Amino acid sequence: MQLKNDFNTVRKRSMHICAPLKTEDYVVQPVVDVSPPKWHLGHTTWFFETFLLKPHFPGYKEFDPNYNFVFNSYYETVGARVIRTDRGNLSRPAVEDVMRYREHVDKAMQAFLDTELSDEIRSLIVLGLNHEEQHQELLYTDIKYILGHNPLMPAYSDTAVTSITTPVTEQPFLQMPAGLYEIGYKGDGFCFDNELGRHTVYLQDYQISTQLVTNAEYLEFMEAGGYSDFRHWHAEGWDWVKREQVKAPLYWHFVDGKWMQYTWQGQQPVADDDPLCHISYYEATAYASWKGLRLPTEFEWEAAAPQLSWGQRWEWTESAYLPYPGFTKAPGAIGEYNGKFMVSQMVLRGGSEVTPPNHSRLTYRNFFHPSLRWQFTGIRLAK
Amino acid sequence: MQLKNDFNTVRKRSMHICAPLKTEDYVVQPVVDVSPPKWHLGHTTWFFETFLLKPHFPGYKEFDPNYNFVFNSYYETVGARVIRTDRGNLSRPAVEDVMRYREHVDKAMQAFLDTELSDEIRSLIVLGLNHEEQHQELLYTDIKYILGHNPLMPAYSDTAVTSITTPVTEQPFLQMPAGLYEIGYKGDGFCFDNELGRHTVYLQDYQISTQLVTNAEYLEFMEAGGYSDFRHWHAEGWDWVKREQVKAPLYWHFVDGKWMQYTWQGQQPVADDDPLCHISYYEATAYASWKGLRLPTEFEWEAAAPQLSWGQRWEWTESAYLPYPGFTKAPGAIGEYNGKFMVSQMVLRGGSEVTPPNHSRLTYRNFFHPSLRWQFTGIRLAK
Amino acid sequence: MQLKNDFNTVRKRSMHICAPLKTEDYVVQPVVDVSPPKWHLGHTTWFFETFLLKPHFPGYKEFDPNYNFVFNSYYETVGARVIRTDRGNLSRPAVEDVMRYREHVDKAMQAFLDTELSDEIRSLIVLGLNHEEQHQELLYTDIKYILGHNPLMPAYSDTAVTSITTPVTEQPFLQMPAGLYEIGYKGDGFCFDNELGRHTVYLQDYQISTQLVTNAEYLEFMEAGGYSDFRHWHAEGWDWVKREQVKAPLYWHFVDGKWMQYTWQGQQPVADDDPLCHISYYEATAYASWKGLRLPTEFEWEAAAPQLSWGQRWEWTESAYLPYPGFTKAPGAIGEYNGKFMVSQMVLRGGSEVTPPNHSRLTYRNFFHPSLRWQFTGIRLAK
Amino acid sequence: MQLKNDFNTVRKRSMHICAPLKTEDYVVQPVVDVSPPKWHLGHTTWFFETFLLKPHFPGYKEFDPNYNFVFNSYYETVGARVIRTDRGNLSRPAVEDVMRYREHVDKAMQAFLDTELSDEIRSLIVLGLNHEEQHQELLYTDIKYILGHNPLMPAYSDTAVTSITTPVTEQPFLQMPAGLYEIGYKGDGFCFDNELGRHTVYLQDYQISTQLVTNAEYLEFMEAGGYSDFRHWHAEGWDWVKREQVKAPLYWHFVDGKWMQYTWQGQQPVADDDPLCHISYYEATAYASWKGLRLPTEFEWEAAAPQLSWGQRWEWTESAYLPYPGFTKAPGAIGEYNGKFMVSQMVLRGGSEVTPPNHSRLTYRNFFHPSLRWQFTGIRLAK
Structure with missing residues (x-):
């Protein structure tokens, strides 16, 4: 009953996120990391059809066999797929067909959820819902990119997605003592495989900032020539700055002598006190270097997080995305979930204004390539 | 009156071509040479707004100043523009906005056409209509590419765009005597600047085929290993074959031991007697070399054309696209029309099943880069 | 006897050209169009070994079978070859090995030339010598590029390769009447296959400049903003200017407020009266457009050339490199010589300061891609 | 005195490594990661000239100011430099000039070493020698690549660089208990900045293999289809396998039904019992996954290393190259040494047959991008 409620809540939320879009907005892919919204809607549906309904619900009638090719993402196990760069080249299936696909699968899932389900099946459904929640965050980030890179800069909606309240604290840094800490998920609820393998780490004593870096603080770095002083940058980062001619955060534009940023409501002046995004x-590391500080590791973050306010920005950590001790992949296609990305990515901790409610947690490990900016990423410092 | 009729006929025909499309089909750009249909609809409209209404119709109110940036194509004179590879990344203006743009400009043009117009203005309107007719052909070729490269291979319509009737002639080759011929446009009607400069050329005696190469004839070349024998290919063409792994004409697929081709009605068996496309x-030149023959020059084509049946396929000629003697550019942005493409392109003569009625003529010079195939191109041989 | 003399003269001249080089200069390939000098020395030798000695001189012992792979250029018929971009990655065969290869082949050729040779064989040897002369010109152009793109800008030699004397003429333009002209090679001497098929063309009346454009004249174009005014450029040329950030001819550098150019003697001030190179x-076409003139066609050039002074610069013509009427390829690998390049190249006529003596002639058709500048190219105007 | 001896020993060793080369071998750069040997010889010399002689030895006369541009590598502080991909395009300075440069600097260094030197200067000299030793290893790896990718596959020398003796141990795995371990350099000798910040880590109990994976063991993986089973690969690794069409370790060739490998003595059969390279x-990770095992972390490696035999292969660890707690960059150009590479690289521990004697140590942290193979890399497993 709870699971059925959860299923319906999550599935409806994806539709709610897309409600302000025009049909055309569902189709385009302005950069390879962004997927068309209709692809997210189809792909999350394909997950339930492929891993639940087809193998486990006798009598289920597949909606369209071609959709396996179109909406498969990176699951090599499950057959051929549209290459990632081609997602924005597909006008069909049309948005209305994708909606019918969702209805078809949702209806079958209602019936399936009314049957007696094993624990294994229930876990798989919960994984499917957490998977869809991850794509809900991507829907927001991709929609922002699609609209924010259009020369007309249309607004997504008149009201902010969520309001950000920046807590004020008296202590700029939290002092943490050296010692042994336990890292990784503990409990009965859902977590991803990459959080498992709870284990002990030894941390040196450290200090971690209680607040995120603000736009105003980052502007100081910019105005001090931060983007043109190689000393603060990794060699790879410096190449990136020069090649991409980066001069400011993503979505920032210098208009008539003033910094503006594209927001959900269209172009707006940069708000000084908002956490940088x-x-x-x-x-992030160049800014930290310029301040004479550093980023926290993911372990330092997790140990301190109960005493911190977090969840407005995904916070880059100074930890590469690597397996915890004892990490093992699940068998089959589901086993491709996380382990295969454990190279050349950095861990982010926290959550953002577009993370689904209750989706993130203290032990949650988000990860992206160090060059990517279209997620809602920010900076917390350590020393 | 005639001009107003022509205007309305041409403008309606663009809408008619797009009638079978879904909204999503208007948006995508699966390859750089293809433009999204909504872009063609906007760009042809922008031409009338920019070169007629704004400079010459006092009181005209521009629809949206941003559209100049979005729908400008290659007119450097007229300001910044969306780079070509980005056209498929733009979800806005939405299709309905483009339709409103067309209505807005069409309505103003009706009023403008009711005023007293100078010959120069009338010529510019005729140029705008011929320009739109060129884009009507591109609409067809681009729509075919968009649908034909979708893994679902949807049909464009149930009925063929036009029916092709291949005339049967007894004489396979027409014998043409050596001598002086006049080349280039003569008359009072409309022609493009690249056809002007009517001039004399001397041609050696030659023979030109009365019929186009058929699918069955080209299949012989394929089955004789034509795509793997470098001797028949230009060095540049051979690199292209290997790099792109070309094994058949565009839209041909080998399915279950049989050659199929994507058509307006979806996937169909290759029809033996149809002219190759x-x-x-x-x-084209590799096939000619394999037959021990060659392509005609554009001058040979034009001299013989009155005695030939043509218009089903754009026929590659062995002539590079270069200015005629005395060619001069028109002043201003209109002068960018043709001359600036006169390098690295080959001339095609004739017309195709998707060329607008009465748009082509004996002296019409179409041109494309030698690697391109998404136009309705075919082969006529000479010796 | 004459043939043997010619053979020895040509072969020695290649060594003479390379005499000022250091071993290291023989090895590098700073850009794909340039080949390492040792490759030219090996490749021209390979021609005699492959097409003369191995098939026609019984008892000849191949120097090293691996060399066929290393020194084959574009002859698909004769087996695998080092891809062009890899030529500069090969430190072996060492220069001294290439020299021994030349000696080995030269010695065998001496013996072969002392035997009774058929006309066909003699023609093939003459072709080999003309082929080597073409590579002698490339040796000069490639050496200039190798040294001129080195940050140390070393001189090639203390004395100019040849001195250029610019003839002064009173008539700036030669007037040519309309009428029929004969084009193509006539005579008993050697010519390339692309010059054959002597044929009649009809030319409109035209004027052709008696002098080449000078550095000073081109500087006027530069100072008038020629490189930043798109109106004078082909669309493809304009893209090239912007992509490559071209601001001056190759080898020109703006140093301390003055235009310098890299020459055989190192960096020198640009000489005002020298023909542009x-x-x-x-x-070339942008300059002509800025002057309100044009380039001559290759036919106009050939018809007027007996009355012109030419041979200091390869002169771009407004003719694409296409087959003459009746052009046929020779059978076998030799047939790959010219025909396969007859697409996307422009014809140059004349000759340059580094063209071997008596190598060029009135009917000679040189050709290069329109973007290339490392040859000794210049401008003659027409109207 | 010791320092002067060390200086002379290290400097001579670089020359000794290059002794078997031909002049041409010093010049080429067949792939971007490889540098021409003459560049290594110049760059290591430039280090002493730039950081010691010019700032600290009054009266020193710079050899050639242009060399700063040519032989600077990645030190942004010290001015412009030849971009990395261009190193193989430079025929000058010639090898003999580089040798004269070395002699010039060595001679000055002799004099400088005879003066009273501060501790700071002595440290800088020691850093320069360790820097040159790092380039000595690169000289070996780059020379192997240059010769091994030449179609003639010339031998480097008749005798192996060093002989490899694989110790046989009875215990396949060493059992290590959980607990606190100290990581990082301790002592008075030289170490790099990235080894400093000795600190405590907590390790879970683990087992680490006493022997490296052999060629025969890896062949089992290959024969079991390891290169075509995506399940064992990171997504990024799988893309790499497909894009580069990787089917075997670098330098392996399947010839006449048998695996051969390019060695210092030329092409040889793969030796079953040699450690994989x-x-x-x-x-490395795909192999470990196929075995159901994993790679050790760099901390596990360092904790166990005193009980292991190591030094024949650089061993990939499952640790990303990141700063130790308390890592700080040295001020100035020297500070660019290591920190700026701390992103997107994996740590290797151990040493190889071409690591200079006494150059590596238990705490030494080597690092490379996960795709690179031209170093002498191998696999040790853990569980």
Whole structure:
């Protein structure tokens, strides 16, 4: 009953996120990391059809066999797929067909959820819902990119997605003592495989900032020539700055002598006190270097997080995305979930204004390539 | 009156071509040479707004100043523009906005056409209509590419765009005597600047085929290993064959031991007697070389054309696209029309099943880069 | 006897050209169009070994079977070859090995030349010598590029390769009447296959400049903003200017407020009265457009050439490189010589300061891609 | 005195490594990661000239100011430099000039070493020698690549660089208990900045293999289809396998039904019992996954190393190259040494047959991008 409620809540939320879009907005892919919204809607549906309904619900009638090719993402196990760069080249299936696909699968899932389900099946459904929640965050980030890179800069909606309240704290840094800490998920609820393998780490004593870096603080770095002083950058980051001619965070534009940023409501002046957003790992570490500080590791973050306010920005950490001790992949296609990305990515901790409610947690490990900025990323410092 | 009728006929025909499309089909750009249909609809409208209404119709109110940036194509004179590879990344203006743009401009043009117009203005309107007719052909070729490269291979319509009747002639080759011929446009009607400069050329005696190469004839070349024998190919063409792994004309697929081709009605068996279509200049010359023959020059084509049946396929000629003697550019942005493409392109003569009625003529010079195949191109031989 | 003399003269001249080089200069390939000098020395030798000695001189012992792979250029018939971009990655065979290879083949050729040779064989040897002369010109152009793109800008020699004397004429333009002209090679001497098929063309009346454009004249174009005014450029040329950030002819550098150019003697001030050199077809046509003139066609050039002074610069013409009427390829690998390049190249006529003596002639058709500048190219105007 | 001896020993060793080369071998750069040997010889010399002689030895006369541009590598502080991909395009300075440069600097250094030197200067000299030793290893790896990718596959020398003796141990795995371990350099000798910040880590109990994976063991993986089963690969590694069409370790060739490998003595059969060499991190982790095991972390490696035999292969670890707690960059150009590479690289521990004697140590942190294979890399497993 609870699972059925959860299923319906999550599935409806994806539709709610897309409600302000025009049909055309569902189709385009302005950069390879962005997927067309209709692809997200189809892909999350394909997950339930492929891993639940087809193998486990006798009598289920597949909606369209071609959709396996179109909506498969990176599951090599499950057959051929549209290459990632081609997603924005497909006008069909049309948006209305994708909606019918969702209805078809949702209806079958209602019936399936009314049957007696094993624990294994229930876990798989919960995984499917967490998977869809991850794509809900991507829907927001991709929609922002699609609209924010259009020369007309249309607004997504008149009201902010969520309001950000920046807590004020008296202590700029939290002092953490050296010692042994337990890292990784513990409990009965859902977590991803990459959080498992709870284990002990030894941390040196450290301090971690209680607040995120603000736009005003980052502007100081910019005005001090931060983007043109190689000393603060990784070699790879410096190449990126020069090649991409980066001069400011993503969505920032210098208009008539003033910094503006594209927001959900269209172009707006940069708000000084808001936590900085949409920066790469390279920018995060360059800023930290300029301040004479550093980023926390993911272990330092997790140990301190209960005493911190977090969840407005995904915070870059100074940890590469690697397996915890004892990490093992699940068998089959589901086993492709996380382990295969464990190279050349950095861990982000926290959550963002577009993370689904209750989706993130203290032990949640988000990860992206250090050059990417279209997620809602920010900076917390350590020393 | 005639001009107003022509205007309305041409403008309606663009809408008619797009009638079978879904909204999503208007948006995508699966390859750089293809433009999204909504872009063609906007760009042809922008031409009338920019070159007629704004400079010459006092009181005209521009629809949206941003559209100049979005729908400008290659007119450097008229300001910044969306780079060509980005056309498929723009979800806005939405299709309905483009339709409103067309209505807005069409309505103003009706009023403008009711005023007293100078000959120069009338010529510019005629140029705008011929320009739109060129884009009507591109609409067809681009729509075919968009649908034909979708893994679902949807049909464009149930009925053929036009029926092709291949005339049967007894004489396979027409014998033409050596001598002086007049080349280039003569008359009072409309022609493009690249056809002007009527001039004399001397041609050696030659023979030109009365019929186009058929699918069955080209299949012989394929089955004789034509795509794997470098001797028939230009060095540049051979590199292209290997790099792109070309093994057949565009839209041909080998399915279950049989050659199929994507058509307006979806996937169909290749029809043996139809004139071959969708081949590059490289393929055209390789086929000719394999037959021990050659392509005609554009002058040979024009001299013989009154005695030939033509108009089903754009026929690659062995002539590079270069200015006629005395060619001069018109002043201003209109002068960018043709001259600036006169390098690295080959001339095609004739017309195709998707060329607007009465748009082509004996002296019409179409041109494309030798590697391109998404136009309705075919082969006529000479010796 | 004459043939043997010619053979020895030509072969020695290649060594003479390379005499000022250091071993290291023989090895590098700073850009794909340039080949390492040791490759030219090996490749021209390979021609005699492959097409003369191995098939026609019984008892000849191949120097090293691996060399066929290393020194084959574009002859698909004769087996696998080192891809062009890899030529500069090969430190072996060492220069001294290439020299021993030349000696080995030269010695065998001496013996072969002392035998009774058929006309066909003699023609093939003459072709081999003309082939080597073409590579002698490339040796000069490639050596200039190798040294001129080195940050140390070393001189090639203390004395100019040849001195250029610019003839002064009173008539700036030669008037040519309309009428029929004969084009193509006539005579008993050697010519390339692309010059054959002597044929009649009809030319409109035209004027052709008696002098080449000078550095000073081209500087006027530069100072008038020629490189930043798109109106004078082909679309493809304009893209090239922007992509490559071209601001001056190749080898020109603006140093301390003054235009310098890399010459055989190192960096020197640009000489005002010298004929302009090292420009692309795009630049040639942009300059002509700025002057309100045009380039001559290759037919206009050939008809007027007996009355012109020419041979200091390869002159871009407004003719694409296409087959003459009746052009046929020779059978076998030799047949790959010219025909396969007859697409996407422009014809140059004349000759340059580094063209071997008596190598060029009135009917000689040189050809390069319109973007290339490392040849000794210049501009003659027509109207 | 010791320092002067060390200086002379290290400097001579670089020359000794290059002794078997031909002049041409010093010049080429067949792939971007490889540098021409003459560049290594110049760059290591430039280090002493730039950081010691010019700032600290009054009266020193710079050899050639242009060399700063040519031989600077990645030190942004010290001015412009030849871009990395261009190193193989430079025929000058000639090898003999580089040798004269070395002699010039060595001579000055002799004099400088005879003066009273501060501790700071002595440290800088020691850093310069360790820097040159790092380039000595690169000289070996780059020379192997240059010769091994030449179609003639010339031998480097008749005798092996060093002989490899594989110790046989009875215990396949060493059992290590959970607990606190100290990581990082301790002592008075030289170490790099990235080894400093000795600190405590907590390790879970683990087992680490006492022997490296052999060629025969890896062949089992290959024969079991390891290169075509995506399940064992990181997504990024799988893309790499497909894009580069990787089917075996670098330098392996399947010839007449048998695996051969390019060695210092030329092409040889793969030796079954030798430790596997020249594999990427992707291959290392895919092999480990296929065995149901994993790679050790760099901390596990360092804790166990005193009980292991190591030094024949650089061993990929499952640790990303990141700063130790308390890592700080040295001020100035020297500070660019290591920190700026701390992103997107994996740590290797151990040493190889071409690592200079006494150059590596238990705490030494080597690092490379996970795709690279031209170093002497191997696999040790853990569980």
